[in-house]
Amino acid sequence: RGTGLTNNLLQIDVTGDSDAEAVARAKALAETFVADHVRRLRQAAEAESKSLLDQRDSMRKELAEVNKSIGDRSPDDEPNASASIESLFARRAELDSRIAEFDQRAAEALTGTPEVVAGTQIVDAPHAVRHSLPRAVVTDAGIGLALGLVLGLALAAVGAVVADRPVLRREIA
Structure with missing residues (x-):
């Protein structure tokens, strides 16, 4: 039986025919739980990173379209088009900034995971508890x-x- 004591602490109670069997069961269950928890943490971090990178790639495509629109303009275009060109340059600057932000967030999503994984451990070794x-x-x-x-x-x-x-x-x- 597993009881959540806090949001990051789990107490496992196990029974067995002997103390040694109960301790072995508790140890196996704790190791399995830690391994599963670590796997889930990594999957969540990878999924978040992939999502952020997909958004970044989408913005890069949009940036390529904006750059193409800027490149298609000729300096001899009518003076009224200067406002349109200015808005394209502003959009390009915004997209550059957001792409850099998504790169950074994707890197942070993967960077913090090893620290959390390293801190995920069995706190107290399994031991038999006497009941009188x-x-x-x-x-x-x-x-x-x-x-x-x-x-x-x-x-x-x-x-x-x-x-x-x-x-x-x-x-x-």
Whole structure:
């Protein structure tokens, strides 16, 4: 049974016919979980990087079209076309900037993964935990006794306050 303790910590409880078997099962399960987690981290990073690179390639195609449009213009074009050429140059600058940004983000997506993978590890080695039935019974009985005492005292206090209330009303009237 696996219990998530925090967003990055998992506790695994395993049973077996012997302590050695339970420890071996826990170790195998923990190693399998870590390997699967690492594989998923790498796949997610690669998918994110591929998506960013695909977007970058799409923008490069658009940049090539803008460059072609700029190249097709002749200096002898009418003066009214200068605004159009200016907007093409602005678009080219924007595309250059976004392409560089996508390159950087794709590199960062792959760069951070090895650090996370290196930090993914088994924190505590698997070990057998002793369970004592008499100790559990004594602990549960002590907790029950303490809770019963507290609830009994609270109930007695509430009963005393409620019982005195009608007497006070009669005296006031």
